[in-house]
Amino acid sequence: MTTGQSAIASSTDLDIRTLRDHLMKADPGVLVAVLAQMTGDASVVDRYAGKIDHVPDPPERAGTTDPATADALADEIIAALGRPRPAGAIAADDRELFAVLLPIALGTDVDDEQVDLLLEQGGFRPSQPTLPRTTPIPSTTTMAIIGAGIAGIAVALAAAEEGVHFQIYDRNDEVGGTWLTTTYPGIGVDTPSAYYSLSREVNPDWSNYYPEGAEYQEYLVALADKHELRRHIRFGTEVEALWWDEQRQQWQIHSRAADGTVSFDYASVVVTAAGYLNRPRFPDLKGRDTFAGTSIHSALWDPTLDLTGKRVAVIGAGCTAVQIVDACVDDVEHLTVFQRQPHWVAPRKRLSDEVPEHRRYLGRVLPFYAMWHRLKSYWGTADNNYPIILQDPEWSQTHLSISPANDVLLRMCLDYIDRMFGAGTELARKVTPDFAPYGKRIIRDPGGYYAALTREHVDVEASEPAEVNSDGIVTADGRQIDLDVIVYATGYHLDFLSTVDIRGRGGKTLSGEWGDSPRAYRGGTVPGFPNLFITSAPNYSPGHGAGANFSMEVLAHFILECLQLMALRGATTIEVTERAFTEYVAGIDQAMQRTVWCHTPNAHTYYRSESGRVVVATPYRLVDLWQQHRAPVEEDFVLQ
Template identity: 40%
Template sequence: MTLISPDQPTYVLAPVTDVDRHALDAAIDAAEPGALLMALIHHSGDTGLLDEFAAGLDQERRRAQAQGHPPAIMGEYPPAVAAQVRDRARRLLHAPLTPRIAVPDDALFRRMAQVCVDDTVGDEYVPHLREQGGFEAARRVVPTTRKPPADFTVAIIGCGMIGLNAAIKLGQAGFRYQVFEERDDLGGTWSRNTYPGAAVDTPSHFYSYSFELNPRWSKYYPTGTEYLQYLHHVADKYDIHPHIAFSTKVLGCRWDEDTQVWDLTVRHSDGSVRTHHANAVITATGVLNAAAIPDIDGMNTFHGETMHTAQWRHDVDLRGKRVVVLGTGCTSVQVVAGIADQVESLDVVLRQPHWIVPERKVAADVPEAMRWALEHIPYFHQWFRVKTYWWAADKGWSIPRIDEEWYATHVSASPANDALMQVCLDYLDQAFAERPDLKETLTPDFPPFAKRIVKDPGFFDAVKRDNVSLHRASLQRIHPDGVVTTEGKFIAADVIIWATGFKLEYLGFLDVVGRDGITLAQEWADENPRAYLGITVPGFPNLFVTAGPNAAPNHGGGHNVTSEEHVHYIVECLQHLIENGHTAMEPTRQATDDYNRRVDEELDKTVWKHAGTATGYYRNKAGRAWVACPWRLVDYWAMLRAPQPRDYVFTSAPRD
């Protein structure tokens, strides 16, 4: 993968000259027509194209309905309209590719967005889509009349997607920072998960930083290796490496009330343990860190090889081996699809299946002509990102929400939830028309979204192979030469692969001591973590938790969205301290309790709380939905534009 690396952010565009006409024609043929039409409007300045094509889309929709045709895939232009867009582009796009309209005003932007995605776009989405589409940087809200003092430092714990983002944005805002990374590489989950088939399950042209678009993705859903390469590119471009201490583990943090700083106990790569000081701490460690390996009788007696997917052993040759995989979530389906053709036999043991959806592009390459369009046609990439995001984000907000009358008599939770379930059931019917046994094994008995939805990377094809068997069970005991399932079946094995995910830990592995000696472990005891906006905690001044409790966008979008939102909010908080001469801030107990009361009330209407028979990490041991954020992505984004001073307690000087 070759990445472009200009000095300016990717939302700053320059005219494209010396355009190869053959390359442009091929790009027009390959380009997504909605985004291509928007690029054409930027280039020509002809906003009349919006009304013309909006009318054409409506006409084609009514014609298809009158003829009894099934509705088109959401947002996909009908062939006739797509052909008209391409024909107009061939006539109007020419070198140099110089936009006559740069980023349009809000009213025009909204009109363009609606025609691009072929859907109604509310006013509240305009600033959100401008930012997430990569048209402009996140707008600063807190005044910036004062620069951060030279001795004001921020400690960032972890250098995955969020930690790297935090480093970039803190540096741009003028804050000194230090990143502590326990591993010997950045990238978080993408340096940890190197199993066969490891890939992002969110579209690559969206699952990336809005301020650093990459037009050269080789796949629509990139491999883990390619995504890690992208993160390395970002770190190099923004010169982050000098600020990262690798192989360095933060053991604990203690707030010093006298000095108004955090004292961090850190074990360095040479084994020495030292104390570092920081005015603020950002935790960017994620929540799925420690591999969850079940404790099964006889584990130590096994004569073969074992490995967890997050601790993949590349020294183990699977060719010709008898392999048992435990689990059937996102990781398992990727591993099974990746190794089924290498092994002698593959037995997949699953306690509960997930709902699996078809996705045409999950393993598809991005054609070279499409990559050319993304890289060379001004604003095409931004609009393609908007369209990808639109249909992968808040359009799914209603699906996990419960219609009580419907749910009382259905497996699905509502008509919207049922529509997705029917897509999954149709996919099962088509995939296993000749194998009703496999269909039965892989059909869940709970509503979609109660467990994470899985996009099929080739799993359904893999399990139909003669050397693959499915077992609706768990493991009861391990013998030297195999395993016994809870159904009493013995399976001979040379290798056992734990595709069992991670222990969900909201900083339980870190010793954090706040004001008056209270520990975060005490504050979050009994698997009941609470935070204001999912980020700050009463009693822990200047501690900012990213990917905190009830902050995950489980209905759609991706981790990258909340990553940027959290980092933006933190920078705004720190700037508020500087502007007002404060040394520390923490949320009030009332604001935190009020916020979490609203969170619980909203989640009580969802399948994340009332999950039927589904098990998994979405709920804690008391049954509380502790992972999902209940708000639409656009609403949560709006909440995180800047701190509300009334919800915080500020300290203006060290106490005597």
């Protein structure tokens, strides 16, 4: 992993012929940006920018140029690697230079409001303190972080940077969260790997554009090792309750170890870094417990289970089901997919998801290279996608899609269906949704899902099972399907901390405050619950692009800014006011009315709670969410 602006290698350490060969295969737009940052010479832009074009087809706008220009770029980069950076050169993270480089590397114009965000998201500049650091956060401040996945790690690193003492609690025996515990066949990251990491720790050497879960788990383990986080983690410890102690002005933490031992600890501040999708959800099917074969939920996979030669049913059609079907179709004797509701499936854009060797090599040896590819991955899946989720009232009156931008995606997905199944066929009909794209989370075909559904030994049932018996499943139209294995790829309960007994001032419970419609102000804060921050908060998940890592880093920054505000004001508690909370939530609900999730009521999605309110996705652009969390608005809080 690489961070900051440090050079990774010099030309004297490298085989020049190999380096040149890889440079000639690289994106020239990225190389121009790299060269300008390596040398601190803005004239690089004048020499090369006009000679580079960009291929507009996603997933990334690739830069192209003529061989002579590519050769000249390679010469200059090799030379720059062989000499020290000139004294007085423009800093690599200089904002003015960076703004000039963005359209050359990304292939599109970039609004000025995005520049500072992109400096951070590319890993070129750490998150910048907003409030003055004239008064340090007191050494007596203690932080309890619940969860050792990517969110918990992000908060822990931010706390360590500010000198805040922290303790992490995790019910598992290793870091990683979801990527540790979920191991079904084909599990992978559906956010581009180049981006799905922490901006302070860019991994230059992913093997796959969408790596399997094990590779991402290795990344998180490496983070814990590099930053010596294990000495701050209590593994095998589940937090069962958080009670505010008014007398101590601290949170009492009730936890249970794997051996049943109950402990009580105290912390000034609590940050919950547990996701809202943790408990596997089984469908309410008659006879589910009577099946004589093997029943398994995708979240509770048994690594010893061998599907070879088995008659298998997969219940579900979401991302998990798609990955399992893609992974096991060649092994099973027969596969039946029970598709309760079809999803829109986008085709894979590359012939292979393996990262080419030149990308991996240059990521390891060339300063800034991996950062620019991280930024290209972010930019290609971030606010450029925002129009896709916004409704055009006039358009949506006469179209299944909700806007012209949304329709482009719909047409791409429909074309993919027609190509794979044949226009108008029964199978095409089964897999075609009746709602606009993004009404449910869009799915990316890992490469063989749609192809698998066309295989002779695969059947698609466009309905839920009617019931389960000892031999298998009875279909909705009364047919018996005999099975050896039933895989429930049926998702999770939407928890939002409902499994933890959280009591704030006066014994007020968070579950009672939320009911079936969880709500939060900035930083995942709720009135009546001082010094409590919720990273996987309601309406904080990017719904149109980027990844969960974005909101985690944004909230980690905000939490430390709140602690800094407390230090500046000599306060021991910070609590959002009822007024600010109500107004912020009202703003979310108003903005949400423009989005696809409020205009596709027939789409079954975990984004909505039982009340029907959209509680998972944010309705805002990512740059808006980032701006909202640069610093706390002091009048929105009570500081005591």
